[in-house]
Amino acid sequence: MVALTLAPGWAIAQSVKATSQRSRDRAAPLDFQGRYLVSISDADMLASAYVDGRLGAREGQDTINVIPLTGHARDFRAYTTAASNSVAGPPTAVAMTPDGQYALVVETFRPRPAGDEQTQTFADLIHGDRITVIDLSDPTRPRQVQELAIAERPTSVSINHDGSLVSVTFHPDGAGTETPLALIPFENGRLRQPAYPIVARIPPGDELVHAEWHPTQDVLALVNNTAAEVSFVQLSRQGANFELQPSGNVVQVEKFPFIARFTADGRHVLVNNLFWGADVEGTWSEAPRGSVVSIRLAAGTQADGSPRHALVSRAMTGVSPEGLALSPDNQYVVTSNLERSYLPYDDERITWFSSVSLITLNPQTGQLNHVADYPFDGILPEAAAFDASSQYLAVTNYDHFDDRIQGGAIDFWRIASDPLNPQPMLVKTRYSIPVTRGIHSMVLVP
Template sequence: MHLRRTTALLGILGSQACAGGPGSDPAQASALDAIGSPYVAVLSDGDFFASTYVDGQLPGPDPRYRDTLSILLPGRAGEPRSARLPDVSNSVAGPPEVLALAPDNRTAYVIELLQPRAPGMVTRDDLPPGRRLTAVDLSNPAKPRLRGFAYVGPLPEALSVHPGGRWIALTTNAAEEGIQLVAVRGQGELGPVTDIPLAALDVPTRADLPKNGLDASYLAWHPGGKLLAVNLYRQGRIVFLRFTQDAAGAPVLSRWGAPVAVDEDAYTGRFTPDGRYYVVNAWGRNFNATTPDQRLPEHPGSLSVIRLGALDAPEPVHAVVHRAESDRSPEGMAMSPDGTLVATCNMRETIFPESHPRYTREATVSLFQFDGATGALAKVGDYPFEAVLPEGIAFDASGRHLLAASFEYRGSQEPHGGLEVWRIARTPAVSLRHVGRVELPPGAHAVAVATH
């Protein structure tokens, strides 16, 4: 296998975190304190409006629009309820998988698909390709600070942290699509970057698609740390890769089993906690379309459940064992800590102006029960809520609440995003009960939850 090994540029940076958030608002404080997690991290992209997807226009030189990492701190009566770290570069232009926490919850990692806007940049096409992976020190989540960064990419699209914490895997949307593995040293210090082109991994290609179909929108580490799942979204295929290290400790990836065909636009995914299944969220966009109206589907998205072959098998056989429909335009998906619930966040047609014939004011969350014995999904329902371009979604550490990040809201006097909070009712049947909203800087789109 051909590996191109480069060295990360590491900068140790200091920053002053800004106070802010829901502390003095009783309704927001109540929603925040319902969350059963030590903290919640949410990214806001200050370089886009939701409408940028429709008209391409960026915010002007308005200080309210700024890339921000917000840290929400539930259950801290009399203490700071949140902290904000500005200028953590990130982009909503890819999947809501650009933020991840280290297993010990002491570091957050963030990638930028596009760089921040600079003076004179007025349209989406003006934004240069991103290259930065940022590490944020959360050893004291009430006082986040920039720890350092590495140059990766270009156009890094999704990242995942190894269960052991010593590797970050990311996929790039460059001309030669590939996977990059970034070494992590000590407490979140970023080390060398290893490039592994997908074309070198015996991955099937399609000559009729851009980049031969080697577009990877998402990747995820298996809970055991010995496998990576990679979503080739244009092909509608999932590729599983075995992870090893050579005698010098350098990472090696090799294909593990045959690729699995799922629905087209297989955008994101999640392994079950026991590692037996990989659940794939397919959006279903029309890639031949030239306008957002044509590209956004009018049909529901779908979830496919892949049962993995035996982990000790040299030639494992993976199989799709179930498929279920969600709602229109699902981007983010989440799995509960115990593996019994799956949810998707469906933006529907909220990005369109109110005058547009396809405009919808409400997005939805789709909730499913998951049977770990059979791999079957049973849909509980679609739950509407007012939001514009909601994407990231996560269960809290307790598994009793569901959180979704909304980019914007219609009709607000001041621009803001938000974190919508639901309680998961178990009796008389499983359902969602909306608890409230925590306001955030505009552009909220990715969410990660501390587990302990």
């Protein structure tokens, strides 16, 4: 056998080539999976208008932002079209049909007219009364295909599991109907006439802040913000008529619940609680830390044979956890926390940061475990969304503390851990996508 001897120069050249290749390709992992991210931006107000009422200058117009998730995150960009919306409500003002073709956007307050010098304060804004359908069959060219008049001041929108029925909730100050809920059939890309069924467990004047569909059944979780309760109703259809029947007991949660999210198997519901109220300074300005609770559906049976739903766990979050996201694998829960980032710059209570709270979830038991809070440089992060792999997170950033930077942003985070200490943690990456200022609601199309 003849030994093959390589010249030293060849070995050095190969080593340099390999080092160069590693240097050129070396990057922390970020493989954000899914078809696209869909978000909406309210261009009408500064975040500080929540405190001092001053809307400030507009930055463009209200938009829907569509980000196709193809290629590397460094190449992501947003494609936009006009869609009237408002940040003044829970970050549930946009919803997607199960096939990902249509987005539905509710208008809580109307936009400020272009060049309008009279609309200067939050109190000047006029209640909205529209729901808009956006066709995303080409996500790089979103287009409005329908606008339907509904009751005043809609606050949230959700679509049932087969995409045939849309639910919309209304603030009690604006609805002008006997019920705070609309059900709207959706067929072939078109909304039909809305129905306003009676919701027995929401007393007149209470705020039904969010209604969320069960992932496989025509069951709604109803979040009563005023009474700090979550109830469930079963939908029955009789021709063009809808009836909502109570399903099981009402569950008492914590102060100022905001959003309900079902786990993928429908066994549990998660609810974020903001601890806002008339007994809090400024209603929300000096709120304490918030929480997330989990509710197990049909944990048992009541004496009358109806299901008994049970509150099973809670975890603390940062201050004002408006956004609530659940990973597709049901292992992680995240809240995006406003902290006091939205206060006017000259308010001594301002926090020059927002935060994200990471919580683990046991999908079998519903047990929650608070891992940590992660502060970051941003204002009013109303919403967050996991990617399809459950390993990455997108977080909305309403505005920037540096006023030279126009617009808002979507920032990307990843779940990480030390190989020698597998406790999960969140790491904010350097990747960020500019969008219209005022971004506040966001969903992933997987």
